[in-house]
Amino acid sequence: MLTRDFFQRDSLALARGLLGMILAHDTPEGVCRGRIVEVEAYRGVRDRAAHSFGGRRTPRNETMYGPAGHAYVYFVYGMHHCVNVVAADVDVPEAVLIRALLPTEGIEIMQRRRASSRAVKVERLCQGPANLSRAMGIDRRHNGFDLLAGPLRIEVGTPLPDRLVAKAPRVGVAYAGVDARRPWRLYERHQTAVSALAGRRR
DNA sequence: ATAATGATTGGC
DNA sequence: CCAATCATTATT
Numbered sequence: 001m002l003t004r005d006f007f008q009r010d011s012l013a014l015a016r017g018l019l020g021m022i023l024a025h026d027t028p029e030g031v032c033r034g035r036i037v038e039v040e041a042y043r044g045v046r047d048r049a050a051h052s053f054g055g056r057r058t059p060r061n062e063t064m065y066g067p068a069g070h071a072y073v074y075f076v077y078g079m080h081h082c083v084n085v086v087a088a089d090v091d092v093p094e095a096v097l098i099r100a101l102l103p104t105e106g107i108e109i110m111q112r113r114r115a116s117s118r119a120v121k122v123e124r125l126c127q128g129p130a131n132l133s134r135a136m137g138i139d140r141r142h143n144g145f146d147l148l149a150g151p152l153r154i155e156v157g158t159p160l161p162d163r164l165v166a167k168a169p170r171v172g173v174a175y176a177g178v179d180a181r182r183p184w185r186l187y188e189r190h191q192t193a194v195s196a197l198a199g200r201r202r
Numbered sequence: 203a204t205a206a207t208g209a210t211t212g213g214c
Numbered sequence: 215c216c217a218a219t220c221a222t223t224a225t226t
Contacts, residue, residue: 077207082209129209172209
């Protein structure tokens with residue numbers, strides 16, 4: 001099991017550490033697991049792309065100000081959920097957005113949750129933060145959950161070696177000015193499950 | 203109370 | 215390219 005120390009560090013370091021770890025969710029339908037292959041670091045009060053920029057503290061982002069290793073889940077665009085892992089110390093509002101998983105377990109359950117007109121390929125089931133949330137059965141009810149243990153948790157996986165870590169600017173943060181260009185999106189090189197809009201790099 | 207907008211996705 | 219769709223936030 002991971003320790004609190006694993007999560008209690010700055011969000012960029014945590015983002016790096018989360019690559020290769022497992023997001024697991026026990027649900028009535030069964031357990032679902034996926035290997036984390038793409039993340040983005042949101043670096044707190046100085047990061048114009050972060051919900052906590054400038055020390056903004058609202059009901060929505062309150063979890064970011066709490067202890068590390070908890071889930072910050074929020075609702076956007078009137079229809080999507082995104083899952084973050086809270087980093088750093090209490091009152092230091094940093095977090096890591098989980099952007100893509102490679103599903104390893106509970107694939108049929110995920111396919112049911114993602115059911116649309118056409119079948120969804122395994123590598124697309126958890127491709128993108130909102131798709132992943134839907135496939136894993138995560139919504140606002142999970143905001144504030146402790147990810148160390150419990151029905152929604154992060155388990156020890158296989159750390160991703162440096163040579164397989166790619167870095168690029170974050171997605172969907174054009175409003176963030178200079179911070180929009182920072183290479184704070186980390187993902188597994190050559191991994192087909194990384195989100196499509198994110199583009200590929202080597 | 204009202205207006206603006208979004209850490210996205212999928213369809214055309 | 216753009217509509218979907220509404221909670222959250224900022225502003226009056």
